[in-house]
Structure formats: structure tokens, C-alpha cells
Amino acid sequence: MMTKSARRGLRFGKPALYLFALPATLLFVVFIAYPILWVAGQSLFTRTAEGQMVFAGFANYGAVLSDPAFWIVVRNMVIWGLITIPVQMVIGGLLAYFIERHTYRLRSFFRTMFFLPVVTSVSVISLVWVQIYAPYYGIAQEYLKLFGITMSFSPIGDPATAIYALILVNIWQWTGFSMLMYIAGIANLPSEVLDAARIDGARGFRLAYDVVVPMLAPATKSLLLLGIIGTLQTFPIVHLMTGGGPNRASEVFGTYIFKQSFVLGDTGSGATLSVIVLLVALVLSLVQIVFFGAQLSPAKRKPE
Amino acid sequence: MTGYARARIRSLVIHAVLFAVLALWMIPQVYMLSIGLRAPAQAFDAALITWPVTFDNFITVIRDNPLARIFLNSMIVTVATVAIVVAASSLIAFACAVLRLKGSLVLYATLLTTLMVPLASLVLPLAILLKTFGWVNTYIGLILPYAALGVPFAMVVLKAFMEDSPAELFEAARVDGCNAWQIYWHVALPLVRPALVFVAIWQFIVTWNEFFLALIILTESEMKTLTIIPMQYSGLYMANPGALFAVLTLIALPLILLYVVVQRAFVRGLTAGAVKG
Amino acid sequence: MANLTIENITKSYGNVTVIPGLSLDVGEGEFCVLVGPSGCGKSTLLRIIAGLEPISSGRILIDGADVSDAEPPERGIAMVFQSYALYPHMNVDRNMGFGLEIAHTPRPEIKERVARAAEKLKLGSYLARKPRELSGGQRQRVAIGRAITRRPKLFLLDEPLSNLDAALRVGMRVEIARLKAELASTMIYVTHDQVEAMTLADRIVVMNNGRIEQVGSPIELYENPANLFVAGFIGSPAMNFLDGQVAAVANGKAQVKLALGPEIEVGLGARVEAGARVTVGIRPEHIRLAAPGTAQTHTGKAFMVEMLGSDTFIHLREGNAQIVIRDAEARRLRMGDSVTMALPSPACHLFDGEGRRVSARP
Numbered sequence: 027m028m029t030k031s032a033r034r035g036l037r038f039g040k041p042a043l044y045l046f047a048l049p050a051t052l053l054f055v056v057f058i059a060y061p062i063l064w065v066a067g068q069s070l071f072t073r074t075a076e077g078q079m080v081f082a083g084f085a086n087y088g089a090v091l092s093d094p095a096f097w098i099v100v101r102n103m104v105i106w107g108l109i110t111i112p113v114q115m116v117i118g119g120l121l122a123y124f125i126e127r128h129t130y131r132l133r134s135f136f137r138t139m140f141f142l143p144v145v146t147s148v149s150v151i152s153l154v155w156v157q158i159y160a161p162y163y164g165i166a167q168e169y170l171k172l173f174g175i176t177m178s179f180s181p182i183g184d185p186a187t188a189i190y191a192l193i194l195v196n197i198w199q200w201t202g203f204s205m206l207m208y209i210a211g212i213a214n215l216p217s218e219v220l221d222a223a224r225i226d227g228a229r230g231f232r233l234a235y236d237v238v239v240p241m242l243a244p245a246t247k248s249l250l251l252l253g254i255i256g257t258l259q260t261f262p263i264v265h266l267m268t269g270g271g272p273n274r275a276s277e278v279f280g281t282y283i284f285k286q287s288f289v290l291g292d293t294g295s296g297a298t299l300s301v302i303v304l305l306v307a308l309v310l311s312l313v314q315i316v317f318f319g320a321q322l323s324p325a326k327r328k329p330e
Numbered sequence: 331m332t333g334y335a336r337a338r339i340r341s342l343v344i345h346a347v348l349f350a351v352l353a354l355w356m357i358p359q360v361y362m363l364s365i366g367l368r369a370p371a372q373a374f375d376a377a378l379i380t381w382p383v384t385f386d387n388f389i390t391v392i393r394d395n396p397l398a399r400i401f402l403n404s405m406i407v408t409v410a411t412v413a414i415v416v417a418a419s420s421l422i423a424f425a426c427a428v429l430r431l432k433g434s435l436v437l438y439a440t441l442l443t444t445l446m447v448p449l450a451s452l453v454l455p456l457a458i459l460l461k462t463f464g465w466v467n468t469y470i471g472l473i474l475p476y477a478a479l480g481v482p483f484a485m486v487v488l489k490a491f492m493e494d495s496p497a498e499l500f501e502a503a504r505v506d507g508c509n510a511w512q513i514y515w516h517v518a519l520p521l522v523r524p525a526l527v528f529v530a531i532w533q534f535i536v537t538w539n540e541f542f543l544a545l546i547i548l549t550e551s552e553m554k555t556l557t558i559i560p561m562q563y564s565g566l567y568m569a570n571p572g573a574l575f576a577v578l579t580l581i582a583l584p585l586i587l588l589y590v591v592v593q594r595a596f597v598r599g600l601t602a603g604a605v606k607g
Numbered sequence: 608m609a610n611l612t613i614e615n616i617t618k619s620y621g622n623v624t625v626i627p628g629l630s631l632d633v634g635e636g637e638f639c640v641l642v643g644p645s646g647c648g649k650s651t652l653l654r655i656i657a658g659l660e661p662i663s664s665g666r667i668l669i670d671g672a673d674v675s676d677a678e679p680p681e682r683g684i685a686m687v688f689q690s691y692a693l694y695p696h697m698n699v700d701r702n703m704g705f706g707l708e709i710a711h712t713p714r715p716e717i718k719e720r721v722a723r724a725a726e727k728l729k730l731g732s733y734l735a736r737k738p739r740e741l742s743g744g745q746r747q748r749v750a751i752g753r754a755i756t757r758r759p760k761l762f763l764l765d766e767p768l769s770n771l772d773a774a775l776r777v778g779m780r781v782e783i784a785r786l787k788a789e790l791a792s793t794m795i796y797v798t799h800d801q802v803e804a805m806t807l808a809d810r811i812v813v814m815n816n817g818r819i820e821q822v823g824s825p826i827e828l829y830e831n832p833a834n835l836f837v838a839g840f841i842g843s844p845a846m847n848f849l850d851g852q853v854a855a856v857a858n859g860k861a862q863v864k865l866a867l868g869p870e871i872e873v874g875l876g877a878r879v880e881a882g883a884r885v886t887v888g889i890r891p892e893h894i895r896l897a898a899p900g901t902a903q904t905h906t907g908k909a910f911m912v913e914m915l916g917s918d919t920f921i922h923l924r925e926g927n928a929q930i931v932i933r934d935a936e937a938r939r940l941r942m943g944d945s946v947t948m949a950l951p952s953p954a955c956h957l958f959d960g961e962g963r964r965v966s967a968r969p
Contacts, residue, residue: 043510046425047437049418050481057478058444061455068455121351128344138593139352142359145535145589149560150582154362157571163374165361198358206600213601258448262541266561280450280542287454288546300451311446501659502692506706506753507680516705520696 062304068297086298096299099277102189103257106278109193110200111253115246117197118204123234125205126212137209141202148199152266155195156182182268185275192276195263200256204249211245212238247318254310258303279303359582366576373572387576395563396552397580403548404555404584407472408537414477415533416526419484424514426485427492428500438489444482449542457546467553472544476537484529491525492518528599531592538585556581608793609670609683609760610635611656616665618651618817625651626817628665633795633810638787641797642804643814643840649797650765652814656795657763658682669760685754686763689770691746693738693753699725700734703752717756724752727789728782744775748782755790762794768803783807801841805829813837830969835962838888844920846956847894847930849887856881859967861957863887867925869905871950873957876967885965886958891920891933893954899947906947912940921946 072082090096125136143151158164159180170176181191215238223237261280264270270277270285279299287296357378365373367383391397422441426434456475457466465471499521503513519526541557548554551562560578567574589596611633618626626648633639641649654660656667658679667675674682685706693702701708703724704717712720725731728748738746747767754762767783768776784807787794798804804811805825813820813828813836821833825841832838838846851865861879863871871887879885899906907930913920921932921940932948940946957966 043425043429043431046421046429046510046514047431047434048421049414050422050441050485051437053414053418053474053478053481054441054444057456057459057475058447058452061452061459062447064455064459065451121348124344124348128341129348132345134594136348136352137597138590140355141589141593142586143355145539145585146359146582147539147557147560147585148541149557150362150578151358153560153564153574153578154358157365157575158358158361163571165357165378168377198355206597209597210600255446255448259450261450265545279448283450283454284542288457293454293458296454300454303448304451307446307448307451308443496690496692498688498690498692499694502686502688502694502753503705504659505657505679505684505686506757507709509680512709517694520694523696 065297065300065304068293069301071297072294082294086294087302090295090298090302095274095277095282098274099279099282102274102276102278105189106193106196106260107254107257109190110196110257111250113197114201114204114253115249118201118206118249119208119239119242121201121205122208122212123238126209137206140205143199144202144206146199148262149266151195151199152263155198156180156267159191182276183272185272188268188272188276192263192267195267196260199263207245207249208242211242215241247314250318251311251314254314255307258307362575362582363579365571365574366579368572370570370572373570387572388580391573391577391580395577397577399552400554400556400559401584403469403553404538404557406469407476407555408534410469410473411476411480411537412530412533414473415480415484416530418477419481419529420488420519420522420526421514422481423485423488423492424518427489428513428518429510438485441482441485444479449479453542453546456543460547466547467550469553471547472540472555475543476540480533480536484533487525487529488522491522495521524595524599527595531596531599535585535589556584608635608791610637610793611761611795612666612668612671613656614666614668616655616662616667618648618655618660619663624663624817626655629817629819631812631819631822633793636791636793638794638796638807638809639812640804640808640810641795641812641814642799642801643820645799647814648817649799649812649814651817653686653763653765653795653797656761657684657686683760684763685757685759685761687747687750687754687765687767689766691738691750691770693746693749695738698735698737699730699741699749699752702738702749703756706753706757720756720758721752724755727755727786728752743771744779747771747779751783751786755786760793762790762792764794764796766797766799768798769800780806802843805841811841813840815840831964832888832956833964835886835888835958835964838956838958838964842890844891844931844933846888846890847928848958849889849928849930851885851887853879853881853883853885861885861965863957865905867905867928869903869950871903871955872952873955874952874967875957875965877959877963877965879957879959879965884960886962887950888956888958889950889954891931892935893951894930894932895949895951896932896934896936897947897949899945901947901949903952904947904949906945909940909942909944909946912942912944914939923948 069086070081070083072080072086121136121140125133125140129136158166159182161167161178161180164180166181167176181187219241220237258279260278261284264276264278264281265284268276270281283296283299283303286292286299361378364379366387367385368375368380369382369384369386372380422437425431426438452475460466460471460475463471495518499517500513503517508516538555539557540555544555544558545561548558551559554562560581563574563577567577611631613629613631615628615630616626617624617628629652641652643649651660655662658674658677658681662675665675666673669682669684694705697705700721703721707717707720721734722731725734728751730745730748730752733741733745733749738749741749747770750767754764764783768779771779780803787807796803796807808825810822810824811828812822815836820840821828821837823831828837828841832841832846835848839848849865849867851863851871854862854864854870856862856875856879859875861873861875863873863885865871865887873887897904905925907923907925909921910924911922913922917935919934919936919940921934923930923932923946930948932946934940953969955966956964959965
């Protein structure tokens with residue numbers, strides 16, 4: 027029997043056509059693949075007192091993993107991810123839902139305004155928030171006074187609150203992105219399904235919870251994947267606001283690597299950290315893809 | 331109360347809530363602008379907005395700093411990166427989606443892994459690599475790595491859009507006598523225009539705001555981009571928040587303005603998957 | 608205008624062979640229709656001729672030149688796709704001239720050819736429009752126009768009318784027939800609609816499961832189907848098939864006892880054994896209504912009567928057999944009425960156990 031499932035690709039087959047793939051591949055090989063290989067290799071070396079690089083096997087890994095600072099960073103990253111990802115999703119999702127479904131003429135306005143923090147330069151944001159958090163002249167103090175709280179020093183100066191203060195900034199900046207992904211997801215919802223559900227009697231919360239949320243699963247999956255990567259990428263906010271302190275209370279992988287490699291000059295341990303972070307990212311991504319299916323765009327496309 | 335009236339009230343309430351949330355959300359930016367507009371005497375006042383409003387800080391800051399040059403740096407790096415990303419990603423997306431070259435799927439998957447690699451892991455080797463090339467403090471030292479980082483996402487979006495296009499269109503072009511390049515240029519690219527716009531805008535935003543690599547690579551103030559220059563100013567204007575926030579406002583402004591202008595096209599490209607022509 | 612020779616080609620996708628071995632000759636200026644049920648391979652064959660699909664073995668020659676490995680642009684063909692495949696971002700003018708543009712034809716000539724084609728297809732006032740602004744029928748004409756301007760050696764059309772609604776289809780069929788006369792090109796046309804095949808073709812190629820069942824003129828296929836498949840495919844409503852067994856063979860004639868009852872005499876064109884299981888085929892329009900008791904008749908009860916005004920279709924059910932009679936005299940018959948149908952020998956076709964026709968030519 028005839029099978030029309032055989033994919034119809036255009037036949038060209040000439041080697042010259044691989045030129046199409048060349049620029050992207052070249053960029054990848056030089057700037058991604060080679061650095062990764064380099065870093066993997068470099069992590070196996072260490073600098074001796076004389077400045078020589080000698081092969082050290084997994085010694086670097088041992089050193090890094092037994093350093094308590096490393097585990098503080100891991101803890102910080104976990105906190106970071108566990109808070110930012112769901113909170114951004116929920117707030118972003120709520121905003122997206124109400125903006126898309128319940129506004130009309132002001133829709134563009136709201137979409138744009140909530141997305142502005144995303145396009146605002148992160149260094150600008152960091153410095154503004156430092157000012158906001160400032161204990162005597164920052165406005166955070168002003169508003170907290172209303173609740174009877176006085177800050178003796180800035181939230182970002184206090185080891186107990188530093189990381190949460192930074193997380194707040196992150197949420198402030200990036201929720202607009204989650205919102206936009208959900209907006210795209212909602213725009214792609216077939217209206218017939220929603221209409222059918224409403225005829226079935228689902229309204230308000232029920233409609234949202236039982237129909238809309240499950241159908242936004244692709245967007246949610248994308249956000250989860252991007253959120254994990256994004257969490258591991260965190261650098262500017264921390265570097266500019268606390269530098270990772272005080273006492274590593276807000277240290278993240280990005281700043282840790284930065285300090286090891288560029289401040290202390292210990293490329294061996296910097297490389298090792300780079301490899302570890304890379305592996306963590308890969309494993310988490312693969313786990314998510316395997317369990318939830320990969321989706322990179324919020325539209326209902328076939329999984330990669 | 332009629333259902334219609336109830337719906338109106340519900341709409342009003344929702345709008346009110348949204349505005350309230352928005353107002354809260356905008357506080358940091360309003361704050362920034364407000365401090366920039368304050369006279370030095372009030373700079374350290376712990377209030378959101380103070381009067382009167384003065385533009386002195388802005389004038390000082392513009393006069394004293396080579397902001398134009400820094401803006402140019404950001405512009406050059408970003409535009410070049412966007413151009414390269416759009417070109418490279420559309421070419422490879424075409425190769426994978428339309429030409430279906432042997433092994434293209436493997437190549438595609440390999441490039442995808444880039445998306446999972448945190449930049450933090452790459453800065454060290456990239457820094458050393460760029461130093462070897464002698465590309466520290468150059469435009470190209472940023473442009474090429476940025477492009478390498480941006481291609482995978484763009485490639486995914488464009489490949490999906492190209493695959494959604496009807497295969498017969500490409501076949502008709504083939505029958506019309508087009509070679510691969512002509513099909514790419516005359517048929518594939520026009521067909522995925524909304525996606526190209528989206529990818530370009532996104533890449534622009536991401537590149538303009540990139541911090542980590544720029545920080546490492548650009549050490550000469552002349553070459554710095556708008557994204558990393560604030561650090562310098564925070565030291566320079568430590569005692570003068572008014573000036574600091576004036577310059578910060580100016581730094582944040584270009585991209586905000588750009589986004590306001592292109593946001594319709596941007597969102598349209600994002601939601602274009604919904605409505606097939 | 609070119610001729611096409613297909614020499615014993617096969618086509619496989621991996622382990623699945625969809626065309627096991629096919630040969631065909633299409634003459635210059637011929638309008639050849641490939642027809643058959645869904646999945647029979649007609650579209651695949653067309654795409655093979657176009658060069659959009661490679662062949663697994665065999666040769667294809669256009670005007671004597673071996674094009675088996677040639678790419679579509681090198682074959683001198685033009686194709687009208689089922690979905691028209693118009694470039695959505697180009698207007699009609701550019702769509703029709705695009706092939707010429709790629710071939711570096713000088714601008715004035717492109718303009719002239721497009722204008723001529725547009726005039727032939729009554730598209731003159733639409734040249735500036737984009738495809739999305741056109742109706743289905745207009746788009747289809749643009750697709751045809753795009754093929755005409757290229758002045759190809761071979762004109763390939765892949766079910767061009769199947770996306771149109773019924774009324775439009777009839778009108779466009781006439782248009783295509785007119786174009787066929789005007790252009791005098793070699794055209795290969797694929798359809799699943801046998802009415803289109805019958806009205807448009809110089810020769811019809813009936814395909815089934817990747818094989819050619821029969822090639823011939825429309826009348827040839829109608830009057831002399833080579834086997835059961837062709838007999839049942841051509842003609843609407845389809846030919847009636849009745850099971851029977853050969854009672855005796857003598858003088859080049861076979862006496863066939865039908866499962867229904869009556870005995871029919873059929874002239875033989877090929878050998879058949881007495882006792883063999885056979886199938887008798889007779890078209891609804893050839894069955895006569897007769898008085899009961901006449902020779903070679905069968906009486907049954909009409910279980911459905913369709914009165915169309917000009918024709919009446921009488922349906923009978925006997926055991927497993929369903930019989931349709933087309934009666935042009937529009938008698939007022941009703942469900943349940945007794946019907947006597949006569950099966951005149953000249954109108955009967957005989958098919959052997961393998962479905963091959965063994966009856967003589969009428």
C-alpha cells in the first residue's frame with residue numbers, strides 16, 4: 027500500500043549545499059564547542075607554586091566539592107530557582123490571563139508596561155534597587171515604616187536577607203517575560219475549546235484552572251526549562267548589588283566562577299566550576315526533557 | 331443587576347487591580363527618573379517623588395560623559411550581532427527544514443545543546459580564547475561569541491516556521507527553476523518574515539543587555555557598552571545620586587523606547603504561530 | 608511539445624515498493640490522464656515525471672533524452688499543484704513570471720508572455736493582486752498561468768480541480784478542455800474523478816496499487832475494459848457484477864449460469880473452461896426492462912428507486928449482489944415493485960477467476 031508518510035525533501039544532495047549550515051556550525055565550533063572542551067580539559071590541571079600547569083586528574087573536582095563555599099552556592103541556587111521560577115510563573119500567568127482575556131483597548135499598553143523591566147538594562151536596575159534598599163534614604167524604608175519596620179541596614183547587607191532581596195529584584199525584572207510567554211500561549215488557545223468549556227458551564231476559576239492552565243502546559247514547560255537555565259546564568263544582579271556577599275550569603279555560580287577565575291586567577295578551579303555548572307545544567311535540562319517533553323516556543327509545536 | 335452590568339463592573343475592577351499592580355511595578359523606574367530630576371539638595375530624600383523638577387543633572391551628565399560614544403559601541407555590537415544571527419540561523423534552519431540535508435538533524439540537536447549551557451561556564455574559556463585572538467576590547471570579540479550564543483534559539487524558531495510552510499511552495503519554486511539559494515532568498519525568507527522580525531528584536535534586546543561577557547572583555551572605558559558602564563558611574567557619582575540616576579535613566583532609555591516602538595511587531599511574531607495564513 | 612517515455616521504472620521507499628515496474632509512452636501533444644483510487648500511485652508517478660521524486664530503477668526519457676537523474680529545472684516541465692502553491696508574498700503578475708525571472712528571461716518578454724497568459728485565462732484585471740485576495744477558481748487559473756508562461760515541453764497537472772467546489776469544477780473542466788485545444792501541449796493530468804478523465808483525456812491510464820491496469824482512449828476503456836478493476840472504475844454508476852459459473856463452452860460462446868438464476872450467452876475472446884467460476888459485468892445503462900418470462904431475464908423486487916427526472920435508477924438486492932439499473936424512460940416505479948431486467952448478450956462482459964476479461968470485443 028502507498029505510504030504518503032515518506033517525507034518529501036527537496037533533492038539537492040550536492041556538497042555545496044552544506045555551506046548553508048556552515049556559518050552557524052563554525053560559530054558553534056569555535057565559540058561554544060571548543061570552549062567547553064577547553065574548560066573540561068583545563069579542569070584537570072592545576073597551577074603549581076612555580077606557575078606551571080600540571081596534570082592533576084580529578085583533584086580539582088575534589089577540592090571544589092569539598093569546599094563548603096561550593097555548597098553554600100548550591101544552596102543559594104536552589105533557593106533562587108525554587109522561588110523565582112514558580113513565583114514568576116504564577117504572577118506572569120495571572121497577569122497574562124487578565125490582560126489577554128479581560129482587557130481590550132488597554133491590552134497593548136499593559137503588555138508593554140509590564141515587559142519594560144525586562145528590557146531595562148540590568149545594571150541600571152541593580153543600582154536603582156540598591157538605592158531603594160538603602161536604609162536611610164531609600165524608599166523601601168519609607169514604605170516599611172508604614173508597617174512599623176525599620177531597617178538598621180540594607181536588606182542586601184544582611185546575610186540572612188541578602189539573597190531574598192536579590193530574588194525580589196529578579197522577580198521584578200523577569201516576571202514580564204513569563205507573562206509574555208503565557209500571552210503567546212493564550213493567544214494560541216483555540217477559542218472553540220474555550221467556548222465549548224463555557225457552554226459546559228465552566229466559568230471564572232473553574233475555567234481557568236481546569237481548562238486554561240492545562241492547555242498552557244507547553245508554555246509552562248518552556249518557562250521551566252528557561253527558568254532553570256536562567257537561574258544558573260544569574261550574574262549581573264548579584265555582582266552589582268552584593269558581589270556575592272556578605273560572606274557568600276548571596277553567592278551564585280556566576281559570581282563564584284567570576285571570583286575564582288578572574289579575581290583570584292585560579293583558572294583550574296574556575297574551569298572545574300564551569301564544568302560542574304555545565305553538567306548540572308545539562309542534567310537538569312535532560313531530566314526535564316525526558317519527563318516533560320521539550321518545548322522551546324510557547325506555541326503548540328511538536329516537541330523537539 | 332443585569333449580566334451586562336455585572337460584566338462591566340467586573341471589567342472595571344480588573345482594570346483597577348491591574349493599574350494598581352502596574353503602579354507598584356513601576357515604582358523603581360519612576361524612582362529612578364525622579365531622583366534624576368531632583369536638585370542635589372533633595373537627592374537623599376527618602377521620598378518617591380520630590381518637587382521641584384530640574385534637568386540640571388541630565389545636562390551635567392551629558393556634558394561630562396562620552397555617552398554618545400558608548401551608545402555607539404552598544405549599537406555597533408548589537409546591530410552586527412543581530413545581522414549575523416539572523417543570517418546564520420535562517421540559513422541553517424533552511425538547510426534543516428527545507429533542504430533536509432543528511433545529518434542536519436544531528437547538527438540541529440548538537441547546536442541546541444548551546445541553549446543549555448550557562449554563560450557562566452563559558453566566560454573563562456571565551457576570555458582566554460579571545461585574548462589569544464587578540465580580540466580583547468574589540469567589537470568583534472563580542473559580536474562573534476554573542477552570535478554563537480544567539481543562533482540556536484533563532485534557529486529553533488525559524489526552523490519551526492519553515493516547517494509549517496507548505497512543502498508544495500518550495501517544490502513549485504524548484505519546478506520554476508530555482509536553485510537552493512534562490513528558494514531560500516525568494517521563497518523561504520519572505521514566508522517566515524514575522525519570525526525573522528521576532529528573532530531580530532529578541533536578539534537585539536538580549537545582546538544590548540548582555541553583561542557578563544562585556545564586563546570581561548571590555549576593559550577600556552572607550553569600548554564599553556551601555557550595559558556595563560553604570561558600574562563606572564556608581565563609583566564616579568557615589569555622592570551624587572541625582573547625577574547617577576540621570577545617567578542611568580539615559581542609559582536605560584534607548585532600549586525602552588525601541589521596545590515601545592516595536593512591541594507590536596514583536597508580540598505579533600510571537601503569537602504568529604496561532605494564525606496560519 | 609514533447610513525448611515522454613517511461614521504461615520499466617520502480618519506486619521504493621526503503622523496504623516498501625510502491626511502484627513495482629511501470630512503462631508508459633505518451634505521444635507529442637497528447638492529453639494523458641492518470642486516474643485511479645487514492646493511493647494508487649498516480650501522484651507519485653507525476654512527481655517522478657517532474658523530477659520531484661527519484662526513481663529506484665528504470666529510465667525516463669523526454670524527447671529521447673534520458674532525464675532519469677535530472678533535476679526538475681532541467682527537464683523542461685511545468686507543474687500545476689493541487690493546492691496551487693502560489694507564492695503568497697508575490698502578486699499575480701510576479702507569480703506568473705517568476706519562472707522566467709529565474710531563467711534570466713529579458714523583462715519585456717516576461718511582460719509579454721504574462722500578459723498573453725493572463726488574457727487567455729481572463730486574469731488581466733487581477734495582475735496586481737496577491738493570492739490571498741483571490742478566490743479559489745482565480746488562484747487555480749493563476750497556477751495554470753504560471754505554467755503556461757514557461758512554454759514547457761511537458762505540462763503536469765496534479766488534481767487541479769479537486770480543491771474547487773462542485774459547480775466551479777464543472778466550469779473549470781470546460782476551461783481546461785478549451786486550453787488543451789488552444790495550447791496543443793503534451794499534458795499529463797492526474798485525477799481521481801473518472802468523469803474528468805473521460806471528458807478531458809486523449810488517452811486514459813488507469814492505475815491501481817502502483818500498476819497500470821489499462822491504457823486507452825476513454826471510449827476504449829468504456830467499451831473494452833481489460834479487467835474487473837477498470838470495468839468497475841470507469842463509468843458512473845459503476846458496472847454491475849454478477850457471479851456465475853460456466854455451464855458450457857461451444858462455438859466461441861460460453862453459456863454462463865448466474866447465481867441469480869438465468870443463463871446468459873456471452874461471446875468469447877479468450878479461452879475459458881467449463882465449470883470455471885466467472886463474473887458477468889453489465890452496465891446499468893445497458894440493462895433493459897422487459898416483460899417477465901422473456902429469455903435472459905431476471906425478476907426481482909426494487910428495494911430503492913431514485914427518480915432524477917431525466918433518469919431513474921432502480922436498485923435491486925439479490926443475496927449478495929446489488930444491481931443498479933438506469934432507465935431513461937423514467938417509468939414511475941416504486942419501492943417494492945416487481946422488476947424484470949433483461950441482460951442482452953452483446954452488453955455482457957465476462958471476467959475470469961483472476962478478473963481478466965475473456966469476453967469478445969463488442
